Amino acid sequence: MEAFLTSTLTVALAEIGDKTQLLSLFLATRFRNKWAIIAGILVATLANHGVSAWLGDLIGDYLASATGQWLIGGSFIALGLWLLVPDKDDSEDSAVERYGAFVATTVMFFLAEIGDKTQVATVLLGAQYQSVFWVTVGTTLGMLLANVPVVLAGDYLMRRIPLQPVRILAAGAFIVVGLLQLPLRATFG
Template identity: 50%
Template structure:
């Protein structure tokens, strides 16, 4: 099996950066504070992320079968540039979105995290990265790893760590990377 490292590394890095201050990271903080059971929360985040990002990666791969190379280049380029702009808009999470665990902490985390990730920056990024690199396994592994890099410390260390992270700077770096990917796609760099 061919497992390219470039899509893995870029997917991991960009999603780890994009997740800082994202609504799903805020959800991870809230789940940790409310339930105080880190391991089921971490497992739930992992399961929900794999399911969500596998779906997103499949959509990204499917899109490549629908669009010709020139149209795909423009769609991806403009999508990455739009992601760069979106990165600069802070996320918010309504505390009412988390309900009491009727099915346990693990199931509650899986459902809440999966639903919060639908249409989220990192899910859209996974679609675009899968389409850009045509490396489903590497992209899904990378985006899942990026989510875990950002969210495991959020669950284990709590909101105290969030106060020390320069979120605007991190989002600026992620926006710059998305912008660079957009420009590269528009000029045809890295396209298959």
């Protein structure tokens, strides 16, 4: 249960203001079928995060060592700092116009997630918890929690939620999680 809850919260926080959230807003303005967009987000996230959690699980034994714990903790701290850097929407109109909402969303989300903060976080969570299923389900739920409201109420929400304070709060949460991962007692105790 811890793997599921931590994965959900981690990705939901990391996704705030992320390029895929901007992509959600972009797609919501282009397509009327909001449920096709949401289904595309679900399929793309399950595929991308499933592979990411599996890779994390694969390297998890190495990361269980003190060196690995430093790497995981440092990576969460780095992700927290990375959250402070705003993402840009670099989508192209022409690619979206050729496909329907579901296909365009699935392809664009899968590609946008490659090397993204939430994918890196998913690999780290897979390594930490060594539970591909619960990490994938949790990170996918976190992605949906952050993106579905944007799809359903896009412009209205983005005008009313101050992004910078939320981004700072999310970054702080990542940094705290990273600090808690560091094996300070084992190293200095």
